[in-house]
Amino acid sequence: MHRDAAGLTTTIRPRAEADLPGAAAALVAVHAVDGYPVEGVDAPLEWLSPAGVLQAWVAEKGGKIVGHAMLSRPQGEGAVKMWLEQSGDTADQLAVCARLFIAPEARGQRLGEQLMRTAFDYSRAHGLRVVLDVMTKDKAAIRLYERMGMHRIGTARHAYGEGQEIDAVCYVFPTPEA
Numbered sequence: 001m002h003r004d005a006a007g008l009t010t011t012i013r014p015r016a017e018a019d020l021p022g023a024a025a026a027l028v029a030v031h032a033v034d035g036y037p038v039e040g041v042d043a044p045l046e047w048l049s050p051a052g053v054l055q056a057w058v059a060e061k062g063g064k065i066v067g068h069a070m071l072s073r074p075q076g077e078g079a080v081k082m083w084l085e086q087s088g089d090t091a092d093q094l095a096v097c098a099r100l101f102i103a104p105e106a107r108g109q110r111l112g113e114q115l116m117r118t119a120f121d122y123s124r125a126h127g128l129r130v131v132l133d134v135m136t137k138d139k140a141a142i143r144l145y146e147r148m149g150m151h152r153i154g155t156a157r158h159a160y161g162e163g164q165e166i167d168a169v170c171y172v173f174p175t176p177e178a
Contacts, residue, residue, distance in 0.1 A: 010106075012114050015056035015068070020045050022065030023058055026103040033104045036138055039160040047099070051075065054095055054126075057118050059102065059111045066106035069115035070099040071122060071130070078156030079131040079170035086153060087172075095119075095128040100141070112144050120148075120173060130173040133158060135166050145171050 015023065024044035031041045040047025048056070052073035059067030074080040074091045083089060097119055102111050123130045133156060134141045146152070150171040158168040 010059060010061040010066075010109065010111065012057055012059050012067075012111075012118050015058045015070075019058050019060075019065055020048060023048055023068045026065055026068065027101060029103050030101045034138070036101060036135070036141075037099075038135065038158070038164075038166060050098075054128075055119075055122055056099070057115055059106065059115060061106055066103040067111045067115055068099055068101055069097065069112075069119050071095040071097055071119050071128075074131075077131070077133060078158065078168065079133040079153070079172070082154045082156065082170050083129075083131045083172050089129060093127070093129055095123050095126075095130050097130050097132040112141075113148065116144065116148055123173070131171065133168040133170045135168050137166070142169060149174060 027044045027048065028041060030036055037047065048068065050072060052075055054071045054073060056068065056070040058065050072095065074094050074096055077096055080091065080094060080096060083094065084091065097116070100112060100115060120130060134145065135158060150173050153170045153172050156168050156170055157165045159165050
């Protein structure tokens, strides 16, 4: 828990079902500013709840959801395929980090880093290695992942919509051990 200069408390906590509308509203605001995500904004509640969710977290500030992150089981992502080819890991040893975003009004407070650290702590506690991909256009996310020690393992094409693709960078967090 953290208080800002205005006295508002920010909390990182597991996402509850009741948080989904607030997270969806934050997601739509992020998309309007950043074009992230490239898919899912038309049905944000569904996009925030894909198959295979292991755990999701929210950043809540002054009672409003201002951030989100999620770990899920692999679903054929490019980063998963790439890491499996490069390592001795199996898919059941991996968690995919996805759906990370911070509402525009809450940026600059290291909430993305706090959410990622929470996800990494969860992955360590469960013996899982974290992989993810990020669109090359999302420079702030790339800086965050590299600052946090994630290793770039290659590039892939992220397919979305009706035949659309965008370049993505794939990462792995170095180790599931504590």
